[in-house]
Amino acid sequence: MAFAPQDPRSPDPNNAHDPVVHHDRVDYSPFPKSVTFARRYTARLVAHWGHPALADDAALIVSELASNAVLHGGVPGRHFRVQLTLTKTLLRIAVSDAKGERLPQPRRPTPDDKFGRWLLIVRALATRWGVRERTVGKEVWVELDLATSPVEL
Template sequence: MTAAQEISAPAPEPVLRKDRVDYAPTARSVALSRHRTARLVLQRGLPGMAGDAAVIVSELATNALLHGAVRGRLIRVDLTLTAAALRVAVSDPRGERLPRLRQPGADCYGLGLLIVTRLADRWGVEPRTVGKSVFAELSVR
């Protein structure tokens, strides 16, 4: 085995379905993205994942609205389905405001990423040219 073979990454999974929608940074957009996500996951024959995916997109979109919104800029929701995973990603223009897990306050504020952590198999943040993308992945079982 050559050195190049040792460090090469595995081939990415083929994408079965991709959906991308830009939303205005409003509370209504959170609800719209949640309903769209549930519907698309159901249509792909994954009823057991629809609820979790809807909650995840709702939490990530809410965080983008509260912590990443900039007047006049949109929030993007990407759904990517492969044979192995459903990836939910929400992008916003505030790359300097990175999400972090924290203990919720007495008013239950701050539970979003804890919920995502419980539902998703993994989550993370990726920088973008402008802003960031926060993603969560659910394994297709």
């Protein structure tokens, strides 16, 4: 299978055992500079939410997913979306784009390849990940379990 199914543990605002603590979503224009904006914003937001130890990993994941949204999921005039959701037990990152027919395909890049490692990076950092097909496009999501309590800022 090319992608993981929707995880039933995904954040549910009505889940009394793991309620959503923070949620944020930003739409970006499908240009390479937007990847930089999304990465920096994610790092600052995750640290602000009290999890500075996860900020770099979250920023790297957003950078990889947003890059793919721009390179492979872009449709003229359509934005890509980055959503961050923090519950008491996990951080969920979701990036959606307009091309549902272009689902992630694992590759084995050679050492000389300049591209094609995003899925390897995401798999190495994520607790869980998957793809959810949408009415228009797709959403690639990644979850990072929280190991510690948030840092008070």
